[in-house]
Amino acid sequence: MSDPNSDYDSLADLRDASRERLLTEIGMLRQQQGVSHVAQMKREVLASRDAVYGMSAELGELRVKLNRDVKHAHQSGRELGRTTIMQTPTWKIGKFVMIPVRVIKRLLRKK
């Protein structure tokens, strides 16, 4: 039985209208999901790019540290070599033999 005030003339129309409404809602939900999916993907693209920059920056940082450490190691090596040489008997004898020369030099400088 149809209601004279209703917009729908029959049950079939009512069914169709409900179906239409449902389909519209489903479409909107899908669209929303799609939008949020796209937004999420955009965020991920951003994060990936940032990660590339971050890794590149960290690599640069490690390179600088490595160079600094290598330089430091070379310097320490040279220091160690010099100390070792200065502890040898040859160096000590040489130093002893050169004492008069050093004294003369000092005296000349004072004059």
Add this chain to the structure above:
Amino acid sequence: MPRFSIVTPVYNPPAKALKACIASVRKQTFTDWEWCIVNDSSTEPHVARMLDRLASQDRRVRVMHRSTNGGIVAASQEGLDMATGDFVALLDHDDELAVRALRRIEEELRTDDEIDYVYTDEDKIDAQGRHYDVFRKPQFDAIRLRSQNYCCHFSVFRSSLLDEIGGFRSGFDGSQDFDLILRATERARKVAHIPGVLYHWRVVPGSAAGDVHAKPYAYDAGKRAVEGHFQRTGVAATVEKLTPGSYQHRFSVSKQADVPHVSIVIPTRGNRSRVWGAAVCMVENAVEQILAHTTYPNFDIVIVRDVNADGSVVYPFDLPAVHNISYVDFYGPFNIAAKWNSGVLASQGEYVVILDDDTQIRNPDWLEQLTGQFQFPQLGAIGPMLLMEDGRISSAGIRFDKGVHHISQGNSSLDEGWMGIHAVPRTVSAVSGSCMAFARKHFHRVGGFCEHYTYSYADVDFCLKLHMEKLVVAWTPEASMYHFGARTRGDTMAETDQHVLQRRWGRFLELDPYSRSHA
């Protein structure tokens, strides 16, 4: 090995100063130079006598005596015409070079064949020969050069570049070197700065070194030089004189159709606080001021608001229902970088300004001044002058010095600062995220803001990523706003933020190339 031609126009220098100038050149440890001296018809008899004696003693010295006084531009140009070296160095008749000046420049030039222009640090010498006012200059800063001839002395140009640009131009007396430097740096393949005081500028009565008001005509010529620079580079800006030696350039827009769309992204929790004694909702105040006073015709505002899991706003606030305000809901735990990213991704503008909600604009044309600078293609991001509630400076850019510091924080904003740093736009290492403008394309190129930072340093990290892309970060006093403190995110600092910054950029945080001696 390059050969240097030192060019010196001479007009009535004191005998003592000229003698010291001559001695400083002859003492140079690098010896392959020629000295092109143009006596611009000096009336003091000692000048011609001293110069002729010098030329007879040293074959590297060539002296030309002009029959009439033609002024500094004509004399300098004659000196350039005499020069046969690969590089031309400009030396004033009463100034001195450091003993190793040419040697250091030669060493620098050997590092790169593409260097076309070199400048060094400088200081001043008083009448008693005492050195003072050491100016430790920044790395080459094209933005600052548009407002100030900070390169000045000691300037050395590749001769072929000077031939290309046509040397000095008449009509720029007193600022002829500024005009030459502007034109040279527009064309130079590379510009180098040598961080060392290699030039001593003598302060004598009537010289610009001692009194900036001594040569008012030079100030006018400088303005014309800057205007010429903007015309050649196709930038629409009006130039005004600021203080002697400094020039202001401002941007204006007329029609909506002409201007790019700007999105202002404001993350907020909707907090309330006291501003000048009155309790206000921070974001309501910030937006109200923007809508009421901003003259820029094409902008929208994106509010990134904190939302509970059930969809309700954490601290509700009320903004006008206007078409150019939209909202982005932020659900996660506090992360300022994530909020900025969400806001920027939801916005549409060609340029984006991220803005804290605890700010208040001071000048209506703030957006014109920020976005106008993007006419220079190498600009990556720009920030305005941020002031505290009491009018002192909160941030005039960010500098690195064994950590991250806001430039001039706590200083008076009425003071133009050392060498005018508060008065002119310039390049900085970073600007605060409390207000930062950038192009959307650059935001995407560098991957937005790093979300590994929770509270701090995402802005600094962003700026350093822009530097990696050979883009510059600038600061301008032409746009200014109040920043009422860390009320957006509280005073919270995360130790992890510091660690991430160190792990990525530690090598840059030791020393700042744009902020040596705070200048």
